[in-house]
Amino acid sequence: MTDNYSIINGQFIKNSEATVLISDLALQRGYGIFDFFVSVKGKPVFLEDHLDRFYNSVSIMRLAPIPDRGELKKLVYKLIELNNMPDSGIRITVTGGYSPDGYGLAAANVLITQNVFVYDRASFTKGTSLVTQHYQRQLSQVKTIDYLQAVYLQPFIKENNADDVLYHNNGELRECPRANFFLISKDNEIVTPDSDVLWGVNRKKILSFGEFGAKATSVKLSDVETAKEAFITSTTKIVLPVLAINGKRIGNGKPGELTTKLFEKLYALRMG
Amino acid sequence: MTDNYSIINGQFIKNSEATVLISDLALQRGYGIFDFFVSVKGKPVFLEDHLDRFYNSVSIMRLAPIPDRGELKKLVYKLIELNNMPDSGIRITVTGGYSPDGYGLAAANVLITQNVFVYDRASFTKGTSLVTQHYQRQLSQVKTIDYLQAVYLQPFIKENNADDVLYHNNGELRECPRANFFLISKDNEIVTPDSDVLWGVNRKKILSFGEFGAKATSVKLSDVETAKEAFITSTTKIVLPVLAINGKRIGNGKPGELTTKLFEKLYALRMG
Numbered sequence: 001m002t003d004n005y006s007i008i009n010g011q012f013i014k015n016s017e018a019t020v021l022i023s024d025l026a027l028q029r030g031y032g033i034f035d036f037f038v039s040v041k042g043k044p045v046f047l048e049d050h051l052d053r054f055y056n057s058v059s060i061m062r063l064a065p066i067p068d069r070g071e072l073k074k075l076v077y078k079l080i081e082l083n084n085m086p087d088s089g090i091r092i093t094v095t096g097g098y099s100p101d102g103y104g105l106a107a108a109n110v111l112i113t114q115n116v117f118v119y120d121r122a123s124f125t126k127g128t129s130l131v132t133q134h135y136q137r138q139l140s141q142v143k144t145i146d147y148l149q150a151v152y153l154q155p156f157i158k159e160n161n162a163d164d165v166l167y168h169n170n171g172e173l174r175e176c177p178r179a180n181f182f183l184i185s186k187d188n189e190i191v192t193p194d195s196d197v198l199w200g201v202n203r204k205k206i207l208s209f210g211e212f213g214a215k216a217t218s219v220k221l222s223d224v225e226t227a228k229e230a231f232i233t234s235t236t237k238i239v240l241p242v243l244a245i246n247g248k249r250i251g252n253g254k255p256g257e258l259t260t261k262l263f264e265k266l267y268a269l270r271m272g
Numbered sequence: 273m274t275d276n277y278s279i280i281n282g283q284f285i286k287n288s289e290a291t292v293l294i295s296d297l298a299l300q301r302g303y304g305i306f307d308f309f310v311s312v313k314g315k316p317v318f319l320e321d322h323l324d325r326f327y328n329s330v331s332i333m334r335l336a337p338i339p340d341r342g343e344l345k346k347l348v349y350k351l352i353e354l355n356n357m358p359d360s361g362i363r364i365t366v367t368g369g370y371s372p373d374g375y376g377l378a379a380a381n382v383l384i385t386q387n388v389f390v391y392d393r394a395s396f397t398k399g400t401s402l403v404t405q406h407y408q409r410q411l412s413q414v415k416t417i418d419y420l421q422a423v424y425l426q427p428f429i430k431e432n433n434a435d436d437v438l439y440h441n442n443g444e445l446r447e448c449p450r451a452n453f454f455l456i457s458k459d460n461e462i463v464t465p466d467s468d469v470l471w472g473v474n475r476k477k478i479l480s481f482g483e484f485g486a487k488a489t490s491v492k493l494s495d496v497e498t499a500k501e502a503f504i505t506s507t508t509k510i511v512l513p514v515l516a517i518n519g520k521r522i523g524n525g526k527p528g529e530l531t532t533k534l535f536e537k538l539y540a541l542r543m544g
Contacts, residue, residue, distance in 0.1 A: 006294065008294070015293075015295075016293075018293060018294050018295075019291035019292060019293050019294065020291060020292065020294055020299065021287075021288075021290060021291055022278065022280070022290050022291065022292055022365070022383050022385065023287075023290075023385075024299070025423070026298060026299045026302070027292065027296070027298045027299060027304065027365065027367065027383075027417065028365075028417065028419075029417060029418075029419035029420070029422070029423055030298070030302035030304070030416070030417045030418040030419060030420055031419065031420055031423045031424075032299065032302070061424065062427075091374075093294070093299065093300075095299065096423065102363075103419070103422075103423065104423075104426070105423065105426075111294050111299075113294065113295075135410075138407075138410075138420060138421055139420065139421075139424065144302070144420055145299065145300065145301060145302045146301075146302040146418060146420055147301035147302060147303065147375070148301070148302055148303055148410060148411065148416055148418055149410055149411075150301070150375075151297070151301055151303045151368065151375065151376075151377065152303075152333065152411065154376070154377075155334075
């Protein structure tokens, strides 16, 4: 395997040597945020949207100092070039730093990593199946590193013959660990939960497509029963049809018409 | 500052060089657990209780492989000797390891660190003050590294002129981020919340003291209004009198009689 470069606090370092001290507040107290985007043919996709969210996460979590937008972009482009990896997933992680008392915030550590990623259209046709679970992400508008529940629930997902978990808070639908959730209601409305979820970039794009009239509103677990279509959105999945929830088929069990249209539109935007 | 040793996966390494790769699942997904105990005059205090809880955390979180109890104790004693640090706090952290896909569990990383710690009796007299906040720790019986909320709430605590936060779940008292909570009710009962809290070792000791009749039960936020005394327990604080909650004095604003008796008993046990 190629030993690519990562960036730690502005320094380019081979992955095999890319380390942080174990006093880092992410290891000590799970305190950190990140953002993740893809590059296609060397160009980061929806970069400004991701950086908007990134700086929002950083600000809410009081992480500092952080390179400004211009510096950060330079680093990202330099990394793509150095790794010679035009098609990739790029993650910028910021931790609470090397805390002297293992609790209070110190100077942030800023880590940028890159891995090969090429979207496979076959995944769209295959679709996905979900199992629901009561859970509310903490600090939901911040893209924190807290995926404790998601990793913990992996055996539960398998036992239920599902591919991923869909969280709800006492019957109010929320999101998947790494994706937003949409459904097409019995009245043909495209809806996604409006509160206590991460504001995904692909979710935001879909909500901005005037011609589809998608809206963020309260979506209930019980709305799944009458949904005509359902899908999840994320940076790696774009629009992924949800073909079953809790073992029950959604629609005719195939990617729906509106889901397909939304996918095509987002895919085209992404490919530039 | 002395560059003491830590242990990473059985290897003794100077703190200045004690690192993990940034692919570690604690950094990527906040996935890890720990336990923490003190040593007094070279002897770990309540070690078996801590190791019981440690292996329970490890098991629930499916972390493996982990040294067995005998090996782990040997490492701990060796560390105390090597660092020549008889009075200390010792932390054993286990993370989800170097996950190839940044999501699934890999071989666990086991980190043992030691820092000077000597209990200061003056802290008992000084006591502490708390501010309450709605929050429920996830996987509450596991001592996870998730202190996102605790670190995030530091400014909130300061603004409220408090020393720490006391969590409640819709009015049901829970715990502080790093301590269990007890109060002496208007009927002179020593009570501590029974559900959805970490099972602290000092909490367990107090519940085991037959002569005090302390019990784990439902404790409400509203019970604070009529409490005669209140205190928190932890490995570093032993028994720490709570003299005010939300700016309102508890009892006469001084360490109470029962609180003092419990402290003396636990302190004596700890000192051997």
